[in-house]
Amino acid sequence: MKPFFSLIIFLIFSNYYSAHKAKFRVEKFGNVKTFFRSQFNFGDKTIESQEMKIHIIGKLSEIIADRLNFKDTLMIEYEKDYFLQKIKILENNNSNYKVLGLRDGGVMKSNENGLAVRIIDDNIEVIDFLKLVEYSIINKKKLNKSLIPVNYFYNDDNQIPVLANSDDFIRKIIRKQSDLVNEIIKTEVELLNNGFLKTKISWKNGEFVFGFNDVPPNNGNYFKLETEKFTIKDFKYYIENTWNDFFIVFHDSDCFTYFDGREENTSSQKLDENISDFYPFRLNKDKISNKIVIIPFRSDVIYIYRINKKLLQKIE
Template identity: 75%
Template sequence: MKSIFSLLIFLIFSNYYTGHKPKFKMERFGNVKTFFRSGFNFGDKTRESQEMKIHVIGKLSEILAKRLNLKDTLMIEYERSYNDKKLIILECDNSNYKVLGLNEGVIMKSNNRGLAVRIIDKNIDVIDVLKLVEYTILNRKKINKFLIPTDYNYSYNDENIITVLANSDDLIQKITKNQSNLIDEIINNEVELLNNGFSKTKISWKNGEFIFGFNDVPPTNGNYLKLKTEKYAIKDFKYYVENTWNDFFVIFNDSNGFTYFDGREENTSSQKVNEKISDFYPFRLNKDKISNKILLIPFNNDGFYVYKINKKLLQKIE
């Protein structure tokens, strides 16, 4: 028994890490630029949905811009907020980076060209942001008239406030509640987000859903049996953790609940963790599966959890 416990401890701490830095990501899709910033940065195997959403928005905004004959640069910026800070700016004649400066209390100089959709918020919805993009493009000649002076607190106390030209909540809600036939059509394009190769994990987004599955397209001239795996679709989630061998996901719907998915319907199961877990730090996953068990490690809590896949049983070990 002692040797088994020692093995568990070794396996846990062989995958241990204690810190992180903010995650920045800049991409370009035709004449569409995207900027993403988040404090959530725990390696390639642990990713939050917000990072994936901004990639989807960039890809689909490129299609939207072409359909609306936009030739100018379109900047889409998003910073993940971890409190009640929220700011949305739809503007013309400034496609320069701006959000990063706002959180330092600086309003960066305009480059006097292009369009921008800028968001600071806890969570974004792909379809809602696409509606903001469409509205900005269609109303680019008058979009700046809808900006109003808005106090923005760029720190965690009430002393550091700057005045920013931003949009009202009423305007944003009015835009996102409207139906758009063009966007209804565009979101049927499937956007690939992860592909680890034949018979390994894959993620895509289509029509308002993330689709977790496995790549069943064999290499060219490969003589492979067709995979028989299920897909797991979900409208939104907090983050996922993928194991080292790319053969299963642990998808956290929120801080305290997850779904195990390995492509087998009989193994797919959702579980709740009955204790308060950090809303910021993710669970860690031991790098190896032990028989039919996986180990989940809370970042800043005592003990760890053993999840028995075939029995769908979660047990805490202290």
């Protein structure tokens, strides 16, 4: 392999030594608190959809709580994990953290206050989660009666007893239509805005919208930026470059869309690779003569994507 490409691989993979640390995100939206944890932590330019979803859920749950006149604390906890046992808990009179302790085989003491919706799973859906929030608020007085004892395996050999909801109970809730949820998902939630002429992301009505900020500052003369938008219902993760002028959006482990706001450049590509479902691809910092370099984890190959030709080349 040419020294140029070897250097790129070295610089990119030098970041992986810190990538194994878990990623946490804690936010507050009025009386709604959210906790997110994931083993997926590859810096602020590579973001998985699940992290963005929990932010959306927090913002819209605040609206649900207000509409239903719920004034106590609502705790929303979600841990994304491929390996832990899946679990869902709708709980009254305990808005303390719980998911955080389960990983280590502990259950934190109840604070005897508020409500909680807690999930450990490899994926969540915004609309389904909001239905669980609405149900929990409306049925808070009888909520704990639906909890059943579950032996929770926090590793291969050890377990602890936990009160949780059955899969059938959760399915019955999310199968029902909700007029309130259908109304509030029409609210646009901004997820990223890097400023004028730079990348931005929002979510509305069940879709992520990737685009560019074409609203100029109040003072000064600016040209009008004519750009397209890229919408997708769900995705695995996106990668953004250093200058915030294009996205690589991975639909799943081996399929991505290149998007820079120009319709003629937007293209989806399939990678010919034995892809790890956990580790993302890495991207060189910027374009190189209208090309980008995409590198899989722990591999001796790289991919060169020629933007204007929409051509993906594998180099071994």
